[in-house]
Structure formats: C-alpha cells, structure tokens
Amino acid sequence: MGVVPSAVNVSWLIPLFPLAGAAFLLLVGKRAGRAAGPLATLMMTAAFVTGLVTFVQVSHQPAGSRAFIKPIYDWIASGNFRVAVDLRIDQLSLVMVLVVTGVGTLIHLYSVGYMRDDPRYARYFAYLNLFAFSMLVLVLANNFLLLYAGWELVGLCSYLLIGFWFERRAAASAAKKAFITNRVGDLGFAIGIVLIFVSVGSLDYDRVFSVVGGLGHGTTTAIALLLFAGACGKSAQIPLHVWLPDAMEGPTPVSALIHAATMVTAGVYMVSRSHAIFDASHTAGNVVAWIGIATALMAAVIAFVQDDIKRVLAYSTISQLGFMFVGVGVGAYTAGIFHLVTHAFSKALLFLGAGSVMHALGGETDLTKMGGLARKIPWTAAVMIAGWLAIIGFPGTSGFFSKDQILEGAYASGHTAIWVLLLVATVGTGFYMSRLMFLTFFGKSRLDPEQHPHESPPVMGFPLGVLAALALVGGLLGLGAHDGMIQRWLGRTPANEVVAPTLAAPLPPAPERKTGLSAPALSTLATAAGLAGVAGAAYMYLGAFDWQRRRQKAGFLWRAARNRLYVDSLYEFLFTGAGKLGATALAFVVDTLWIDGVVNNVGRGMTLLSATTRRVQTGYVRTYALGVLAGGVVLLGLLVGRTH
Amino acid sequence: MIDPFAVLTLAATLFAIGAVGVLVRRNSIIIFMSVELMLNAVNLTLVTFARMKGTLDGQVLAFFVIIVAAAEVVVGLAIIMSLYRRKASASVDDAKTMKW
Numbered sequence: 001m002g003v004v005p006s007a008v009n010v011s012w013l014i015p016l017f018p019l020a021g022a023a024f025l026l027l028v029g030k031r032a033g034r035a036a037g038p039l040a041t042l043m044m045t046a047a048f049v050t051g052l053v054t055f056v057q058v059s060h061q062p063a064g065s066r067a068f069i070k071p072i073y074d075w076i077a078s079g080n081f082r083v084a085v086d087l088r089i090d091q092l093s094l095v096m097v098l099v100v101t102g103v104g105t106l107i108h109l110y111s112v113g114y115m116r117d118d119p120r121y122a123r124y125f126a127y128l129n130l131f132a133f134s135m136l137v138l139v140l141a142n143n144f145l146l147l148y149a150g151w152e153l154v155g156l157c158s159y160l161l162i163g164f165w166f167e168r169r170a171a172a173s174a175a176k177k178a179f180i181t182n183r184v185g186d187l188g189f190a191i192g193i194v195l196i197f198v199s200v201g202s203l204d205y206d207r208v209f210s211v212v213g214g215l216g217h218g219t220t221t222a223i224a225l226l227l228f229a230g231a232c233g234k235s236a237q238i239p240l241h242v243w244l245p246d247a248m249e250g251p252t253p254v255s256a257l258i259h260a261a262t263m264v265t266a267g268v269y270m271v272s273r274s275h276a277i278f279d280a281s282h283t284a285g286n287v288v289a290w291i292g293i294a295t296a297l298m299a300a301v302i303a304f305v306q307d308d309i310k311r312v313l314a315y316s317t318i319s320q321l322g323f324m325f326v327g328v329g330v331g332a333y334t335a336g337i338f339h340l341v342t343h344a345f346s347k348a349l350l351f352l353g354a355g356s357v358m359h360a361l362g363g364e365t366d367l368t369k370m371g372g373l374a375r376k377i378p379w380t381a382a383v384m385i386a387g388w389l390a391i392i393g394f395p396g397t398s399g400f401f402s403k404d405q406i407l408e409g410a411y412a413s414g415h416t417a418i419w420v421l422l423l424v425a426t427v428g429t430g431f432y433m434s435r436l437m438f439l440t441f442f443g444k445s446r447l448d449p450e451q452h453p454h455e456s457p458p459v460m461g462f463p464l465g466v467l468a469a470l471a472l473v474g475g476l477l478g479l480g481a482h483d484g485m486i487q488r489w490l491g492r493t494p495a496n497e498v499v500a501p502t503l504a505a506p507l508p509p510a511p512e513r514k515t516g517l518s519a520p521a522l523s524t525l526a527t528a529a530g531l532a533g534v535a536g537a538a539y540m541y542l543g544a545f546d547w548q549r550r551r552q553k554a555g556f557l558w559r560a561a562r563n564r565l566y567v568d569s570l571y572e573f574l575f576t577g578a579g580k581l582g583a584t585a586l587a588f589v590v591d592t593l594w595i596d597g598v599v600n601n602v603g604r605g606m607t608l609l610s611a612t613t614r615r616v617q618t619g620y621v622r623t624y625a626l627g628v629l630a631g632g633v634v635l636l637g638l639l640v641g642r643t644h
Numbered sequence: 645m646i647d648p649f650a651v652l653t654l655a656a657t658l659f660a661i662g663a664v665g666v667l668v669r670r671n672s673i674i675i676f677m678s679v680e681l682m683l684n685a686v687n688l689t690l691v692t693f694a695r696m697k698g699t700l701d702g703q704v705l706a707f708f709v710i711i712v713a714a715a716e717v718v719v720g721l722a723i724i725m726s727l728y729r730r731k732a733s734a735s736v737d738d739a740k741t742m743k744w
Contacts, residue, residue, distance in 0.1 A: 619743030621736045625666050 005057035008068045008089050010050070014097060015087075015136040017047040018129040025126035032122040037112035040125035044108045044132060048101035055094045059489075066091055069142055076145075083203060088142035091490050092337065092507065096139035096269055099341055103261045103348050104132045106463035110352050111253040113459035114359065118251075124164060128257065131157035135262050139269060143203040144193045147270065151189065151234065154266060155182045158258050162250040174246035181243040185233015192226030195219070209276035217281060224277045224284030227270065228291075235267030235321050237295045242568050244318055248310040252355030255310060260317050260347035265340045268324045272333045275507060279331070289329025289410070293421045296322025298565060300428030304435070305561045308365045309354045312436045316391070317347055319429060323406050326418060332409025333507040334490045338478045339406055341486070342398035345474050346390035349467035353384035356460060357440060360453040367436065368548070372445035376453040379461055381441045386468035388437045390475075392430045393530040398474035400527065405478060405510065407526045408519060413511040423529045430533020438541040651692045659685035670735045672724045679720075683713045 021043030025036055032039065058066050067090035076083040108128060115124050134157050138150030156179075163175025193203065199219050200208050212220060231237070236244035247259050258264070271278060271288065278285050296319045303315035320343050327336030358365055360377045374381040390399040403426065411419040447453070455461070478484040490507045517525075540547050551558075560566065658681055665678030687706040694702025724734060731738045 617743045619740035621739065622667055622670075629663055629667070 004068055005054070005061065007050070007054040007057045008070055011054055011068075011070050011087050011089050011140075012072055013050045014047050014054070014101070015133050015140060017043045017050070018132040018136065022126045022130035022133060025122050025129065029122055034121075036122035036125045037108070037115070040129045041105065041108040041112060043129055044101060044105040047132065047136070048098070048105050051094070051097040051101050054089060055098060058089060058091075058094060063488075080201070081197075083143055083145045085146060086142040087140045088205065089140070092269070092273060093139050095337060095341065095486070095490065096265075097136060099265075099344050100132060100135045100139065100262050103344050103467070104128075104135075104257060106466055107253050107257045107261070107348060107352065110256075110355070110460050110463040111251075113457050114253050114355055115251060120164070124161075124251070127157060127160045127164070128254075131161065131258065131263070135266070138266055142205055144196060144205075144208070145203050147273075148189065148193055151230065151266065151270075152186065154234070154263050155179060155186065158182075158247070158263055161254040161258060162247045164250055164254065168249065170246075171249040174243075174249040178243040178247050181240050182233045185230045185240050187229075188226045189230025189233075192223050192230065195223050195226060199223070205273070209274070212276050213280050215280070217283075220277060221281040221283045224274075224281045225287060227274055227277065228267075228284065228288055231267030231270055231325075232291065233267075234270075235264045235325070236318050237267070237291050237321065237325060238298065239567075241295060241299065241318050242564075242571060245311050245314040245564070248308070248314050252310065252351060252358060255314070256348045256351030256355070259314065260351050261344040264317060264321055265324070265344065268321065268328060268336055268340050271325070271328045272337055272507060275328070275333050278328070279508065285329050285331065287329075289326050289415060289418055292322045292325025292327075292329055293418050293425065294322070295319070296326065296425040297421060297428065300425050300432060302561050302564055303432035304428070305558055307367050309357065309367055309370075309436060309440065310351070310365055312367070312432060313347070313350055313354060316350075316429070316432060317343075319425060320347065320391070323403060323422070323425070326422060327406040327409055330410050330413040330415050330418070330511065331508065332406060332413070332510040334478075334487045334510055335402065335405035335409045337490060337507070338484075338486050339399075339402035341477070342390065342402040342471070342474050345467055345470040346387045346399055349383060349387040349464060349471050350391065352460070352464055352467065353380055353387060356380040356456045356464065357384075359456050359460070361447070361451060364451075367439040369446055369448065370440045371443045371447065372441070373447075373453060374441040377455050379455055380464070383464040383468040384437065384441070386471050388433050390471035392433050392534060393426065393527060395527055396475070397472050398470070398477075401475035401478045401484075403530075404523050404526050408522050409510050411517065411522055423525060426526055426529040427533040427536075430530040431537045432533075434534040434537030435541055438537055443542060648692050648696050652689060655685045655688040655692065658682075658688070670737050672727065672734045672736050675736060676717075676720050676724065680713065680717075683709060 018040075021040050025032055025040065058068070067088070070087040070089060072085040072087065074082065075085045108125070111124070111128065115121055118124060131154065134150050134153030136150075138147060138154055141147040141150055159175045159179040162178050163172050165171045166175070196208055197203055199215055200211055202208060212223075215223075233240045244259055244264065248255050250258075278288065299315040299318035299322065303312050303319065306312045306315060320339070324336045324339050324343070327333070327339055354365075356377070357370070357373065357380060360373070360380065361370070364370070386397075390397040393400040393403045407419060407422050407426075410422055456464075477486045487510070491509050539545060554562075563569065662678045662680075662682035662685060665681065666675050669675055669678065687709050690702040690706045690709070692702075694700060694706075727739055728734055
C-alpha cells in the first residue's frame with residue numbers, strides 16, 4: 001500500500017458533518033428557524049465535497065492500492081474478539097458515499113423549498129441529516145457489526161421520517177409497518193452476523209472474506225441467505241416488500257431520499273460488499289437472482305393499476321431493486337451497483353418531480369385527476385421526461401446502459417430464463433412509467449377547474465435540473481460493458497488481481513459468454529422491450545382507447561393488482577390477525593389469571609401476615625430497648641459460644 | 645497497677661446498671677443519664693483493653709465515643725425538650741402514639 005492520501009486521513013469528516021448538523025438541529029430545535037434548512041444542506045454539501053476530494057485523491061492511486069482503512073477507535077475489545085470503528089475507504093464505498101451525499105445534497109436543497117411551511121421544519125432537517133449520517137456509517141463500515149449499527153440507524157431514521165406527519169393516522173401506521181417489516185429482515189441479518197462470528201471468529205470484512213471460501217457449502221449458504229434476509233427487508237424484496245409503498249406517507253423528498261435513492265440500496269450494497277460470501281455459494285446467488293426477478297415482475301404488475309403517483313413510483317422502485325438483485329445474484333456486481341447509481345439519479349428525480357406536481361396541484365396525488373399538465377408546469381414536465389427516458393432505458397440515457405448490463409449479465413451467466421423474465425419486466429417498466437407520464441402530463445386535462453397549477457420555486461427546480469442532467473448522461477460512466485469507467489473503477493482488473501483481491505478490488509468481473517446472442521443484439525432486444533411497453537401505454541392512455549370506461553368492468557387480474565395481489569391482506573390475516581388473537585389470549589389467560597393473580601395474592605398474604613405481626617410495634621420505647629438489648633445479648637452469646 | 649479484671653468488672657457493673665436504668669425507668673432524663681452511664685462503661689472497657697494490649701487504639705476510640713456522646717446529648721436533650729412541650733411530661737411512656 002502506497003502513501004495514504006491526505007483526504008483519507010480526514011475521511012471521518014464525511015459522516016461527522018451530517019452528524020454535527022443533526023445534533024445541532026436536534027438541540028437547538030425550533031430556535032434555528034429558517035436557518036435549519038440551509039444549515040443542513042450546507043452540512044451535506046461539506047460531506048459531499050469531502051467525499052469528492054477523497055474520491056479524486058484515491059483515484060490518483062495505482063489501481064491495485066485504492067483501499068484504505070482509517071481507524072477511529074476500538075469499539076469492543078474482549079479477549080481475542082475485537083470490533084473497531086474503522087472507516088473503509090475503497091472503490092465501492094466511495095461510489096456509495098458520492099451517491100448518498102450527492103443525491104442527498106440535492107434532496108436537502110429541494111426540501112428547503114418543499115418543507116418551507118412545515119411547523120417542524122428544524123426537526124425535519126435534523127432527521128434528514130441523521131439519516132445521511134446513518135447511511136454513511138453503513139457504507140463506510142469496515143466490519144459487519146458497524147454495518148449493522150448503520151443498518152439499524154437507517155431503519156430508525158426511516159421510521160422517524162415516514163411518520164414525520166404523525167398526526168395523520170396513515171403516516172403513523174406506515175412508519176410502524178416499515179419499522180416492523182424491517183425488523184423481520186434484520187433478525188435474519190443479525191443471526192447471519194452471529195453465524196459469521198461463530199464460524200470465522202471475526203467480523204472484519206477482510207478477515208471474513210478471505211476465509212469464507214474455506215467454510216463448508218452449507219454454512220456459507222446459510223450465512224448468505226441470512227444476510228440476504230436483511231437485504232430483503234431493507235431493499236423491499238419479496239416477501240418483505242410490503243412496507244415500501246406505504247412509506248409514501250412521508251414527505252415526498254423523504255420518499256426520494258430514503259425510499260428511492262439511498263436507503264433501499266443498502267441491501268444491494270451489502271450483497272455486493274459481501275460478494276465473497278455469495279460467490280462461494282451458488283445456491284444463495286440463485287436465490288437472490290430469482291427473488292429479484294420475482295419482485296421485479298410482481299411490483300411491475302402492481303404498478304400497472306395504481307392511481308397514486310407516488311405509489312406507482314414506489315412499486316417502480318421495488319421493481320428496479322429487483323433488477324439490481326438479479327444483477328448481484330448472477331454475479332454481475334458492477335452492473336448491479338451501476339444500476340443502483342443510475343436508478344438513484346432517475347428515481348430521486350422522478351420522486352422530486354412528483355413532489356413538484358403535488359406542489360403545483362395542492363397535494364393531489366391521484367393520476368386520474370391530472371392530465372395535460374405539460375403545458376402548465378413545463379419545467380417539471382421536462383425534467384420528469386428525462387427521468388422517464390432514463391428509467392425505461394431509452395438509448396443513450398443512463399438507465400439504458402445499466403439495465404442493459406444487468407440483462408447481459410443474466411444472459412451471459414447462463415440464466416436464460418431470468419433473462420427472458422427480465423425482458424418482460426422491462427416491458428412492464430416501459431408500460432407503467434409511460435402510463436404515469438401520459439396520465440400526468442399529456443392528454444386531456446381532468447383537473448378540477450378550480451385548480452390553477454403553478455411551477456415550483458427555483459430552489460426546488462434547480463435540484464431537478466441537476467438530477468435530470470445526471471439521469472440523461474450518467475450512463476457514460478458505464479459506457480462499454482466490460483471496460484466502462486465504473487467497471488474499471490469497481491471491478492477486478494488483471495492489474496490489481498495480484499494485490500490482496502478482497503482488499504483492493506471489491507468486485508469480480510461480470511460474467512462473459514462467447515456463444516449465443518451478441519451484445520448489440522441483447523441491447524436491441526432490451527430497448528425494444530422497453531419501447532414496446534411505451535407503445536402499449538401510448539395506445540391505452542394517449543389514443544382513442546377509453547380507459548376510464550374499461551375500468552368500470554375490470555377483470556379479476558385488474559382487481560388483484562389493484563389490491564397489491566392480496567399480499568398485504570394475507571399478511572394482515574396471518575400476522576396481524578394471529579397476533580391479535582394471541583394477544584387477546586395472553587391478556588385474559590396469562591395477564592389476568594397468572595400475573596395479576598401472583599401480584600394480588602402476594603399483597604393479600606402480606607396483609608394477613610402483618611395483621612398479626614404488627615402488634616409487636618407497641619409504641620413503648622422501653623420495649624424496643626429491651627429488644628435491642630436482648631438481641632445484643634444473643635449475638636454476644638453466639639460469639640462467645642463459637643470461640644469456646 | 646490496678647488489676648484489669650477488677651476494672652472490667654466495674655465497667656460491666658456500670659453497664660448493667662445503665663441498661664437496667666434504661667429499661668425500668670420512665671423519666672426520660674433518667675433514661676438519658678443511664679445511657680450516658682452505659683457509654684462511659686464502654687469507654688472504661690476500651691481504655692482498659694488499650695492498656696492491656698499496650699496500644700493506643702482503644703484510647704483513640706474512647707475519645708470518639710466521648711465526642712459522639714457530646715453530640716448525642718445535644719440531640720437527646722432537644723428531643724426531651726420538645727417532648728415535654730408537647731405532652732407536659734417527661735415520661736417516655738407518654739410518647740406511645742407511634743404504633744400500628
């Protein structure tokens with residue numbers, strides 16, 4: 001390892017800035033007044049700049065020595081077991097840091113405008129900063145325990161932010177739902193970490209990843225699947241996807257930050273980070289890929305029929321996360337991370353754009369009450385078109401390259417069935433995104449005639465513009481499937497293969513396949529699939545087809561998708577119902593009979609006992625003195641008796 | 645040189661007189677004086693033991709007892725005073741209301 005770049009030495013500043021912002025705003029509270037938003041944004045900008053400087057300095061290092069560990073302090077030291085709070089600065093964590101702080105800064109800036117009239121303005125920004133801190137801890141951690149700490153902090157912040165408008169019952173329940181669903185996954189994650197500790201004896205990444213190949217296949221698979229359970233919770237994959245659509249009850253910038261751009265990507269990041277574990281177990285990799293594709297398809301189907309603009313985007317997020325998991329599941333880790341980055345741009349943009357639409361319409365989220373808005377709010381429409389093109393994979397935009405590489409990875413690794421299903425999901429993406437755009441911005445206006453839409457202020461418009469530019473050109477990062485910038489940055493190249501592979505080069509190269517369809521052919525198919533979806537949506541929502549009348553006599557499939565394929569209802573029946581039944585039983589049997597019985601009977605016994613014994617207390621001092629004397633004599637007698 | 649045994653016997657006798665005084669008398673002043681008698685009996689024992697062992701520990705402890713006894717006198721007399729003001733009596737049996 002060469003000279004440590006100076007920025008790595010101060011890399012602890014990256015998480016410190018948002019933490020300081022959060023602490024300050026939480027302490028000062030309302031007294032911060034209008035300054036809270038700009039202050040929080042400034043903190044994020046500072047973190048971003050620090051991250052950027054670190055990135056630049058690290059990128060000047062030779063390719064084989066771009067991983068650094070910055071020790072902060074020893075957290076736990078017990079015998080041979082040590083857990084340190086170390087920051088891991090390497091290619092993967094730097095990409096994540098830049099996404100979190102970069103997109104985060106833009107969303108902070110947007111929030112300054114969006115949350116202007118909120119009575120809990122300062123607290124909102126405190127939570128937002130705390131969230132950024134948690135996410136940075138998560139991505140910068142150098143061992144599984146610190147990762148877990150960041151993981152849980154992120155969960156806490158999402159609870160606080162989803163339930164930010166807790167006066168609304170729906171928001172309060174959504175916050176609880178998100179938290180509890182995440183806990184289910186986190187339980188698996190925690191057991192996985194314990195299993196790692198039991199079988200390896202350490203939680204440090206480098207130690208774990210270097211010996212994980214030597215563990216038995218069963219153990220490795222168990223560890224990988226338990227870790228993936230945590231990823232399922234955080235990244236909203238089947239069967240723990242139910243929380244994300246409800247999380248839209250939070251303020252819209254929160255949806256953009258947490259439920260599109262950063263928090264939900266934690267699972268993808270974690271799987272990529274632990275790729276050594278997943279590489280060692282094909283079973284686990286296949287499970288990840290299949291869950292990913294199942295989620296991608298299911299969420300797309302549900303997104304077809306949702307009318308709430310944010311809910312469509314939420315299911316779209318779930319679907320795109322499915323794509324990412326297919327990527328990391330089939331071993332195309334760089335493609336997964338690349339899609340994570342481009343999706344962060346486009347989805348943050350779409351969510352913020354949706355927020356701008358809601359802002360224009362006074363909080364309206366129902367797509368059936370929009371239409372023709374492109375003429376009224378042209379800037380919002382323009383940027384959202386950029387996000388739309390990116391997410392459907394229109395040639396040249398960022399989503400085109402990243403989605404392409406996931407499809408190529410799936411095809412090249414021999415998962416042809418998954419590849420075909422991915423094409424179907426791509427058609428779905430094209431359809432639901434175009435449906436959203438057409439219903440919102442094009443066609444005849446279905447607005448309430450009383451409404452007068454107005455464009456958002458520049459403080460909200462500016463971040464949208466930046467994100468739109470990123471969504472359009474972000475794909476250049478990954479131009480060329482195996483030798484793009486991001487591939488060379490993240491991937492393992494022959495040059496750095498020699499130097500401690502787990503430390504220096506985070507991700508193995510994407511699988512390659514010499515036979516079968518060529519890369520351009522795959523690309524064309526993927527693009528065609530996306531455009532087919534767009535065409536379908538155009539037929540239904542732009543042309544003469546009367547979708548409003550068709551809806552009157554909807555079929556079973558429509559109703560099923562409308563009801564989220566009944567997954568939520570099933571969970572409510574299975575877990576909420578059973579839970580309530582169990583709780584009732586416990587309340588009447590255990591609580592009333594047992595616990596109350598013990599407490600009451602102890603009290604009753606005491607009353608009975610004291611009714612007789614309290615007579616000893618006569619009130620005559622001399623009686624007590626006699627007692628003391630008698631006691632003294634007895635003690636003395638015992639002492640004398642023992643010595644003789 | 646006085647026989648230590650004789651001194652200890654005297655101390656024990658004084659202690660017993662004091663203890664009996666505390667137990668059988670009702671007048672709080674007398675009880676108080678009996679307590680002092682017991683304390684001084686203990687002091688006498690301590691000093692005797694110190695002499696027997698040839699160390700100063702017992703003597704030092706006796707000084708502590710004297711100081712604590714002085715403080716105790718202050719508190720005790722104050723209690724007796726306030727008892728008398730309340731009940732117009734110095735009998736400890738009149739202060740028997742604090743019971744079950």
